[in-house]
Amino acid sequence: MTVRYAANKDVQIAYEVLGDPATGVPLLLIMGLDYQMVWWPDEFCEQLVAAGFAVVRFDNRDTGLSTHFAKGDSYTGNDMVDDALAVLDAVGWSDANVFGGSLGAAIGQALALLHPERVRSLVSVMGTPVTAGTLRTLRYVRFGTVAKLARLPKAATREQEIDNLVTVYRTVASPGYPFPEDWARHVATLSHDRHPRDPGTTVRQNAASRRFTVPALSTLTRPTVVIAGADDPLVRPVAGRDTARQIPGATFVSYPGMGHNLPEELWPDIIERTRAVAR
Template identity: 60%
Template sequence: MTVRYAANGDASIAYETFGDAGKPLLLIMGLDFQMIWWPDGFCERLAEAGYHVARFDNRDTGLSTHYTSPTDDSPWRALLGGTKPVYSARDMIADGLAVMDANGWDSAHVMGGSMGAALAQGMALLHPARVRSLVCCMGAPADAGVLRTLRYLRFGIFKDFRKLPKEPDAAGLLAVYRAIASPGYPFPERWARETAELSHARSPRDPKTTQRHLAAGRALKLPPLSDITVPTLVVHGADDPLIRPRAGRDLAAAIPGAQYVEYPGMGHSLPEELWDDVIRRMP
């Protein structure tokens, strides 16, 4: 797969495409994960379904531009809005628009996972002419305040996170993915291990990226979600160990006409067994 780069100000954004024709589809990855966690197989399945797919490394991850933090604040402090952002979520949204521009797309269907779902919502609200439809997976309402966001989280998983390896290596990435994976489906051991190893080889994880991404998200102020007018699909796992299904239900309820699907056994990942059904439902 050929990696290309799009420019957004001082940021260089790495991206890859699947298919050479069809409906443009931009995939936005979640907090602190590289674009390769959108599985090649899923991207290929989307291309077979008639999409021209682009996935990209969010800034501060993978082969895109990385940043540094002047202080070592905790992710919790960043989530609560106590950390000064190094960049903004508007910058991160503009990174996705830069990838669209690099592909010559005036507009695109947009699909986001986890934090990427919030960025996708922000793109639809701030740049409505650029978004044809919206798919939000494993996400929460992007306009939720701090207290509401905290109510959506399942805090038990953070105890599990504290038991995981502290080293930002492939084994640590694999352990994190295993902790959030879908309990009702077979764990994709080989793919997850190879992806964790490739992720570490592309760019070792900087633990401070988590706080920078969270600080950027907390600083974003958006219009109400009811302003989103494009066809929208909200996908959530009934057994998501990180974000309660109520987050997905509330998100779908806030967007006029949004379709909501909740899969039993799905966690904070999109199992291969569900790909075809999700693709079939996409607006």
């Protein structure tokens, strides 16, 4: 796939298009904290295209092939919303269905709140309410998992960096489904070779996740599905339930055995729900 670039002022956002953006139903995928767009599985994207969507995925600022920031720099969640708008503009879409995971779920919610004319529908996955505030958001997080990730050994070689990426994914993955070992190692390698992970990105994006300026979720008017993993090791599923409760007419889905990733076994149902809300 060809990597293209959208510009938000002096920030360049790398993105890819799967399917025909002129004829497919527009679907924008927004990735989570410190993950590159390649962590959206190619086969998942291809199945979305087969279901009639044109899919666009992108590297959030500070990740992958997009503009990276230096120590001491900062940005807000609203800046990341503007990045998503820049991608829509670059593709030539006046609006799109939005599918966001983890931090991407918050960005998707904010996009629908701030620019409802650009959002046809919203699928918010593995996320917390964008309006929760710092203290409430902390109550949604499982800090045992955060502490486990913080104890990862500092990598000194390329192989150790890749091992750490696989370990992170394994730690948050779905306990009720087989771990995709070969795929995770392949994508960890690809991710590292595109751009090695910068620990500063985690700090800056965590800070950005607490810096959204948006109206109340009760004002969100787009058709919405909220998906949570009932066994998410990182974010408590009540976060998704609280998100859906605040959005008028939203549907809440909690999958047993699902963690903080999208198990291949659930793709058919997730894709069908995405098609349904897009309709």
